[in-house]
Amino acid sequence: MIMPSSVWPNNSPARVSIIGAGKVGSTLAQRIVEKNIADVVLLDVVPGLAEGMALDLMQARGIERCVRFVFGTNNYADTAESNVVVIAAGSPRKPGMSRDDLLQVNAKIVVEAAKKANAHSPDAILLVVTNPLDVMTYLAWQASGLPSQRIVGMAGGLDSARFQAFIAMELGVPTVDVSAMVLGSHGDLMVPLTRYCTVSGIPITELMDNATIERLVERTRNAGAEIVHLLQTGGAYFTPAATTCLMVESILFNQSRFMPASAYLQGEYGLKDIFIGVPCRLGSIGVESVLELNLTETERAALHVSAQSVLKNIQRAKQLM
Numbered sequence: 001m002i003m004p005s006s007v008w009p010n011n012s013p014a015r016v017s018i019i020g021a022g023k024v025g026s027t028l029a030q031r032i033v034e035k036n037i038a039d040v041v042l043l044d045v046v047p048g049l050a051e052g053m054a055l056d057l058m059q060a061r062g063i064e065r066c067v068r069f070v071f072g073t074n075n076y077a078d079t080a081e082s083n084v085v086v087i088a089a090g091s092p093r094k095p096g097m098s099r100d101d102l103l104q105v106n107a108k109i110v111v112e113a114a115k116k117a118n119a120h121s122p123d124a125i126l127l128v129v130t131n132p133l134d135v136m137t138y139l140a141w142q143a144s145g146l147p148s149q150r151i152v153g154m155a156g157g158l159d160s161a162r163f164q165a166f167i168a169m170e171l172g173v174p175t176v177d178v179s180a181m182v183l184g185s186h187g188d189l190m191v192p193l194t195r196y197c198t199v200s201g202i203p204i205t206e207l208m209d210n211a212t213i214e215r216l217v218e219r220t221r222n223a224g225a226e227i228v229h230l231l232q233t234g235g236a237y238f239t240p241a242a243t244t245c246l247m248v249e250s251i252l253f254n255q256s257r258f259m260p261a262s263a264y265l266q267g268e269y270g271l272k273d274i275f276i277g278v279p280c281r282l283g284s285i286g287v288e289s290v291l292e293l294n295l296t297e298t299e300r301a302a303l304h305v306s307a308q309s310v311l312k313n314i315q316r317a318k319q320l321m
């Protein structure tokens, strides 16, 4: 580990490396450090960017009363022995673009990040954030050569959090009382499962008419684009970072939490050789299990339509590599 010993403790308990110190990566670093979850190595290709952010975060530790360390670098050797590596490097979309439009520009970045991070942290769990999410998670898996269980993509938790927020805003209830579930690809064909959405255990179908539910489903599908349009300079990062942080916690503390995430399927839901959003349990081994819900014919068909688009883009990505 190439770090001054005065900065980096020898007995650091858990280490998370974040590749890409942009909006998502830096916000995630702040969350992890300020919640005292783990030490963080922040890496970016832009000289000085990760180092500057790390110094800034280190200087807030007294105010935030946190004890974790954060180190910025351009060098993968500094990410050695990480327990979790988050890949958040690459371009965000601009207004008018789909996430799939980022495939070409981000594929090489993600493949390089997965290979280099894995070379220095062969025991880490890889958590992918870069878009188009399900395809990038597949590429990271192939590039790393790791067992599929050790790779997971962040998206379903974000899409579910958005659906949860929209339901709470519509009904005027506390967001924590709402439970929501979105499966499928992280794209326009995501599959919000209204049957699994409740307010304090009451199905939302008892509380809202179909037209209202359909309006919230549509808003959930477009929630990323809505923010891209408002910001004009990139995408959302507060909720993406919060969701990724939740996944990091479940992995590091072996919490085995259920959450929708992009996991490798080998026949579950009738799908094979694909990463796509499904309910998983996340623990220290990565994806402990995939929960196979009893879907209706309509829900299953929607999941398969979503999967077809991911499979098509995986083929496109393979041709690029």
Ligand SMILES: NC(=O)c1ccc[n+]([C@@H]2O[C@H](COP(=O)([O-])OP(=O)(O)OC[C@H]3O[C@@H](n4cnc5c(N)ncnc54)[C@H](O)[C@@H]3O)[C@@H](O)[C@H]2O)c1
Pocket: 019, 020, 021, 022, 023, 024, 025, 043, 044, 045, 046, 049, 088, 089, 090, 091, 092, 093, 102, 106, 109, 112, 113, 128, 129, 130, 131, 132, 133, 154, 155, 158, 186, 234, 235, 236, 237, 240
């Ligand atoms: N999965 C999700 O739900 C979700 C949510 C939000 C953002 N995203 C995606 O995450 C990615 C990052 O978003 P952002 O808003 O942080 O973008 P950003 O532009 O703010 O940051 C990206 C960072 O990656 C760095 N980078 C580029 N190439 C690199 C390389 N080869 N090695 C290391 N670093 C490199 C850039 O220098 C930049 O600092 C985008 O692809 C975005 O679409 C996904």
Ligand SMILES: O=C(O)C[C@H](O)C(=O)O
Pocket: 092, 093, 099, 131, 186, 223, 224, 225, 227, 228, 235, 236, 240
């Ligand atoms: O919308 C985007 O491009 C970023 C991210 O995937 C999101 O859903 O916020």
